[in-house]
Amino acid sequence: MSIEISNISKTFDSFKALNDINLHIQTGELVALLGPSGSGKTTLLRIIAGLETADQGSIIFDGEDNTGKSTQDRKVGFVFQHYALFKHMTVFENIAFGLRVRPSKLRPGKEAIKKKVHELLGLVKMEELANRYPAQLSGGQRQRIALARALAVEPKVLLLDEPFGALDAKVRKDLRRWLRKLHDEYPITSVFVTHDQEEALDVADRVVILNQGKIEQIGTPEEVYDNPANPFVYNFLGNVNLFHGRVHNGKVELGSFKSSPDNNDQGRDIVSYTRPHDIEIKLEPEGKEFIGSQITFIRAVGPVVKIELVRLDNGEYIEAEISKETYRKLELKEKQTVYVRPRDFKVFIPEDYVI
Amino acid sequence: MNLLIKPFKIKQKSVIPGFGITMGFSLTYLTLLVLIPVSMVFLNSAKIGPAEFWEIASSERVLASLKISFSTSFLAAVINVIFGLLLAWVLERYTFWGKKLIDGLIDLPFALPTAVAGISLTTLYSQNGWIGKLLAPLGIKVSYTPIGIVVALVFIGFPFVVRTVQPVLESIDLEVEEAAACLGATRFQTFYRVILPELLPALITGFALAFSRALGEYGSVVFISGNMPMKTEITPLLIRTKLEQYDYAGGTAVAAVMLIISFILLLLINIFQWWASNRHKVS
Numbered sequence: 001m002s003i004e005i006s007n008i009s010k011t012f013d014s015f016k017a018l019n020d021i022n023l024h025i026q027t028g029e030l031v032a033l034l035g036p037s038g039s040g041k042t043t044l045l046r047i048i049a050g051l052e053t054a055d056q057g058s059i060i061f062d063g064e065d066n067t068g069k070s071t072q073d074r075k076v077g078f079v080f081q082h083y084a085l086f087k088h089m090t091v092f093e094n095i096a097f098g099l100r101v102r103p104s105k106l107r108p109g110k111e112a113i114k115k116k117v118h119e120l121l122g123l124v125k126m127e128e129l130a131n132r133y134p135a136q137l138s139g140g141q142r143q144r145i146a147l148a149r150a151l152a153v154e155p156k157v158l159l160l161d162e163p164f165g166a167l168d169a170k171v172r173k174d175l176r177r178w179l180r181k182l183h184d185e186y187p188i189t190s191v192f193v194t195h196d197q198e199e200a201l202d203v204a205d206r207v208v209i210l211n212q213g214k215i216e217q218i219g220t221p222e223e224v225y226d227n228p229a230n231p232f233v234y235n236f237l238g239n240v241n242l243f244h245g246r247v248h249n250g251k252v253e254l255g256s257f258k259s260s261p262d263n264n265d266q267g268r269d270i271v272s273y274t275r276p277h278d279i280e281i282k283l284e285p286e287g288k289e290f291i292g293s294q295i296t297f298i299r300a301v302g303p304v305v306k307i308e309l310v311r312l313d314n315g316e317y318i319e320a321e322i323s324k325e326t327y328r329k330l331e332l333k334e335k336q337t338v339y340v341r342p343r344d345f346k347v348f349i350p351e352d353y354v355i
Numbered sequence: 356m357n358l359l360i361k362p363f364k365i366k367q368k369s370v371i372p373g374f375g376i377t378m379g380f381s382l383t384y385l386t387l388l389v390l391i392p393v394s395m396v397f398l399n400s401a402k403i404g405p406a407e408f409w410e411i412a413s414s415e416r417v418l419a420s421l422k423i424s425f426s427t428s429f430l431a432a433v434i435n436v437i438f439g440l441l442l443a444w445v446l447e448r449y450t451f452w453g454k455k456l457i458d459g460l461i462d463l464p465f466a467l468p469t470a471v472a473g474i475s476l477t478t479l480y481s482q483n484g485w486i487g488k489l490l491a492p493l494g495i496k497v498s499y500t501p502i503g504i505v506v507a508l509v510f511i512g513f514p515f516v517v518r519t520v521q522p523v524l525e526s527i528d529l530e531v532e533e534a535a536a537c538l539g540a541t542r543f544q545t546f547y548r549v550i551l552p553e554l555l556p557a558l559i560t561g562f563a564l565a566f567s568r569a570l571g572e573y574g575s576v577v578f579i580s581g582n583m584p585m586k587t588e589i590t591p592l593l594i595r596t597k598l599e600q601y602d603y604a605g606g607t608a609v610a611a612v613m614l615i616i617s618f619i620l621l622l623l624i625n626i627f628q629w630w631a632s633n634r635h636k637v638s
Contacts, residue, residue: 051533071536078537084530088552088634098538101548133634146534153538 001062001156001189002027003048008057010043010213017043019213021057028187030180032204034194036236039210041193042161048191049159050074061157074157077150077188081162083142085134091145092130095120098153120148123182140171147179151186160192164199176203197237201225209233231348234273241279241318243272243342274342279320281307282339283330290339293318298334300327307332309340396614399607411608416584417593421613424590427501428569431508435565436558439516446517447524461514469511469574476507477579499581504589507579508569515568516561523557556632563624570617 003025010018018040025031033041046052048059050071058067066074086094095117099108108116121127124144134142143163150158163179164172180203183190194200200207201221209216209224209232217229228234282290293309305327309318318340322330332338400408411417446458464472480487480497487497497503527550535545573591580587590613597606 049537051536071533072539072541075539076537078534080530080534082528082530084528084534086531086535086549097535097540097548101535101538101540101544149534149538 003157003189003191004058004060004063005044005048006058006060008044008047008054008059010040010047010052010054016213018047018054021213021215023208023215023218025189025191027062027189030183030190030192030203030205032192032194032200032207033210034197034200034207034236035210036195038212040213041195041210044210045159045161045191045193048157049076049078051078075153075155077153077155077158079143079146079150079158079160079163081165083134083139083146083166085142085146085149087134090131090133091121091126091137092117094134094145095149095152097149116152120152123151124148138171139167140175143167143175147182156189158188158190160190162193162195165194165196172199179203201237209236211236228346231271231273234346234348239276239319241274241276241320241342242316243274243345244269244316270347272342272345272347274345276306276319276321277304278342278344279318279322280341280343281320281322281326281330281332282341285339287341290341293338293340295332295334295336295338298332300324309338312337393614396607396610400604400611403604403608407604408608408611411605412612416588417590417609417612419585420588420590420593420609421616423501423504423587424570424613425616427504427508427589428566428572431505431512431569432562432566434505434509435512435516436562439513439561439565440520440554440558443517443520443524447521461517464511464513469572470578472510473507473575473578476510476575477503480506480579498579499583499587501580501587503579503581504576504587507575508572511572511575512565512568515564516558519557519561519564520554523554527553556628559624559628559631563621563628566624567617567621570613 003023005021005023005025008018008021009016021040021044033044035041043052047054050059050066050069050073054067058065060066061074086097089097096113099113099116102108117130118127121130124147126141126144126148129137129141134145137145143166147160147163160179164175167175176199179192192204201224204221206218207221207224208218211232217224217233219227224233225237228237234240285292292312294312295307295309297308299306303324304321305324307320307322307327309320310316311318320340330338403411442461446454477498478484480490480503482488482491482496482498484498490497495502497506531549532545535549540548571591573589573595576589577592580589580592582588582592590609594606594609594613597603597609
């Protein structure tokens with residue numbers, strides 16, 4: 001089922017949580033709503049579910065206006081960050097709940113419910129835990145039960161609010177992969193909220209980046225990562241180095257580094273953004289664009305070596321990531337003076353943007 | 356559904372030591388305040404032989420008073436559970452003007468001398484009273500009938516359920532209700548299947564407190580009940596009547612009977628309560 005979100009705005013007291021949001025989610029898509037806390041992502045998800053009412057705008061499911069419908073009638077599956085399982089019910093009863101509360105005409109028979117629940121328990125790989133109570137399960141198991149419970153009513157839309165937020169890193173990764181696999185096998189339109197950019201880029205078909213109640217960018221993970229629309233998106237999607245400079249005589253000047261500009265705003269201050277893995281390190285200055293820096297910290301765990309440096313000319317901090325191979329070849333040590341250059345960067349004119 | 360009793364362990368490693376001294380103190384305290392006075396009832400009533408004890412206990416007047424005491428107390432506790440839950444719900448879930456004031460009013464029945472409550476209720480509900488006047492044309496008499504006793508008992512036991520349910524209601528996550536709504540449950544189904552089971556242990560506790568408080572109540576009931584033997588005479592009053600006639604053995608015999616029945620009932624309620632609150636915990 002497709003979801004059409006048009007002109008949605010929501011204000012809490014004086015706080016503008018959502019400001020004129022427009023978004024189209026296609027049938028069978030897995031979309032991530034990504035943003036820092038307070039960006040309005042959870043509010044948007046709750047408005048889609050009908051748990052919150054928008055001040056204006058409409059929510060349309062498959063061409064049918066759902067704006068005024070109650071949560072009960074929207075037939076959405078909702079998974080909460082803190083699971084929201086029914087404590088006094090067993091795993092089996094939790095999953096069966098949605099089927100058992102149906103009006104008697106639509107309610108499946110006892111055997112049919114049992115079959116359905118066991119099918120779902122198989123899907124979340126927890127058949128042997130049917131008679132346990134939620135208190136007897138681990139966080140990861142609880143979240144899988146919450147998911148099975150949401151799927152039991154065969155919703156047309158699955159909404160997940162920071163589904164893995166309360167779990168530890170390892171379980172989170174496993175469940176993330178599992179969710180992707182589940183979505184590939186049962187292509188149900190899914191929207192999930194997260195503040196973890198890695199999670200969003202890893203799982204989603206499309207990522208919607210929200211900030212202060214507005215959509216900053218919509219695109220596939222590659223699009224948003226490689227072509228961020230603005231400094232906020234660039235900054236939010238990964239670690240970043242800033243090089244301040246100005247456009248001078250048609251050239252971008254970054255400290256002692258000059259390059260052809262992307263634009264022609266003469267004499268304006270600019271900020272260029274470079275990812276740590278786009279920083280090149282040399283032992284000797286191999287050109288004018290290299291900046292002398294001192295290494296302050298090295299973390300050589302794993303295949304990627306993280307190096308922190310301080311620029312000698314203005315004392316600004318630079319973060320670099322190089323391969324272990326290069327690291328060994330250069331024989332880098334802390335306190336050593338080296339020369340760095342942004343291999344690739346993106347320039348934004350700082351207007352009203354403040355980090 | 357786990358009724359297995361865990362092996363009894365006295366010594367337990369704990370961050371805060373002092374099991375010995377706290378347990379010793381608790382037992383002494385309990386003995387001085389509860390066990391000795393209660394055992395005096397049995398000792399006193401033991402002065403008369405079992406045959407005479409049985410004769411007193413099974414006399415028509417005693418049986419009638421026990422019936423009235425237990426039935427009115429039970430009914431009052433049930434009413435308190437229903438309306439206490441409603442009040443706790445309103446106070447926890449909604450914000451409105453004067454909420455703090457109402458919250459403060461709830462404890463008033465505890466502070467008011469029961470005789471005052473008894474007199475004012477009697478005046479209100481007597482046939483010329485403000486409320487009694489309205490009920491009289493309908494043929495309902497409240498004062499000097501068992502209904503009057505129930506009214507008085509509801510009044511004095513009313514704060515218990517509100518106060519036991521309130522904190523539990525506060526701790527219930529709204530998300531659980533939202534989850535139920537997303538799964539298609541109606542509001543009634545959400546209340547009945549999701550919220551009520553979580554409140555059950557607190558409701559039982561409130562019921563037990565209100566019930567036992569009602570059983571022992573004397574001050575307010577004597578005014579409103581009219582104290583007609585066989586009709587509106589409650590057991591505590593019968594005991595007092597016997598004591599006033601210097602029939603100490605008879606009075607304590609009735610007290611012993613009442614104590615035994617109350618103890619059994621409260622024990623059953625506690626077992627039920629214990630079951631309701633422990634069945635979902637990790638065993």
